[in-house]
Amino acid sequence: MFDRVAPRYDALNRILSGGRDAGWRRRAIALARLGPREVALDVGVGTGDLAFGLLDASDPSARVIGVDVSPLMLEAARRRAEEQGEPRFAGMLATADALPFADGAFERIVAGFAVRNFGDLAVGLREMRRVLRAGGRAVILELSTPPNPVVGVAYRLYFHRLSPLIAATLGGDAAAYRYLPRSVAAFPNAEGLAAHMRDAGFARVRYERLNLGIAAIHVGEA
Numbered sequence: 210m211f212d213r214v215a216p217r218y219d220a221l222n223r224i225l226s227g228g229r230d231a232g233w234r235r236r237a238i239a240l241a242r243l244g245p246r247e248v249a250l251d252v253g254v255g256t257g258d259l260a261f262g263l264l265d266a267s268d269p270s271a272r273v274i275g276v277d278v279s280p281l282m283l284e285a286a287r288r289r290a291e292e293q294g295e296p297r298f299a300g301m302l303a304t305a306d307a308l309p310f311a312d313g314a315f316e317r318i319v320a321g322f323a324v325r326n327f328g329d330l331a332v333g334l335r336e337m338r339r340v341l342r343a344g345g346r347a348v349i350l351e352l353s354t355p356p357n358p359v360v361g362v363a364y365r366l367y368f369h370r371l372s373p374l375i376a377a378t379l380g381g382d383a384a385a386y387r388y389l390p391r392s393v394a395a396f397p398n399a400e401g402l403a404a405h406m407r408d409a410g411f412a413r414v415r416y417e418r419l420n421l422g423i424a425a426i427h428v429g430e431a
């Protein structure tokens with residue numbers, strides 16, 4: 210499915226989130242900024258929005274490795290690195306369930322709108338914790354469920370009914386954008402994700418809700 214949406218993914222995200230996803234990414238990037246020679250892993254890197262934003266905001270000697278299960282998403286990220294002349298990015302085809310890296314290999318782990326799609330959330334989070342260096346930080350940006358019931362009704366109406374129609378009208382993949390709200394409904398709320406992170410071994414887990422809770426940023430440390 211991610212291969213299918215890859216060509217229009219960036220533009221549709223901007224439109225369907227009313228431009229909010231860029232601000233959410235900026236906040237996640239501010240929490241994950243890298244110092245000299247530090248390396249981050251971006252799990253589910255997609256077309257690289259988070260990875261390239263993080264490089265822009267970090268020390269010039271920092272690097273980001275992006276992994277993704279979708280060859281087309283990864284290809285888009287690699288093309289972007291080439292076009293931008295960005296040698297500090299490397300992309301690898303890999304799944305979050307079995308990250309091909311040594312324990313404690315990274316100072317930062319970031320994931321933007323990716324953990325919700327993991328085949329097994331507990332395994333993916335444990336893997337992310339395993340490859341995080343002692344003193345390192347994981348920053349997870351993900352869609353969430355608004356805690357206020359009134360906001361929740363309006364949100365579900367938009368997300369379940371309107372957004373697949375908008376995606377189809379704009380030439381996107383309506384089935385993929387029907388998957389989106391279902392995947393959020395099936396995903397733990399902000400407190401639930403924090404509990405999963407603690408179970409996976411992250412310390413000092415905290416989160417901030419964004420835009421009335423339609424998204425959240427979770428931070429955990431090693």
Ligand SMILES: C[S@@+](CC[C@H](N)C(=O)[O-])C[C@H]1O[C@@H](n2cnc3c(N)ncnc32)[C@H](O)[C@@H]1O
Pocket residue numbers: 211252253254255256257258259276277278279282303304305306320321322323326327328
């Ligand atoms: C919604 S996109 C987000 C991409 C990017 N992080 C961003 O912020 O725009 C989710 C990405 O996660 C990838 N993905 C889903 N499950 C994965 C897994 N188990 N392991 C690695 N990547 C995964 C998908 O292929 C897709 O590219």
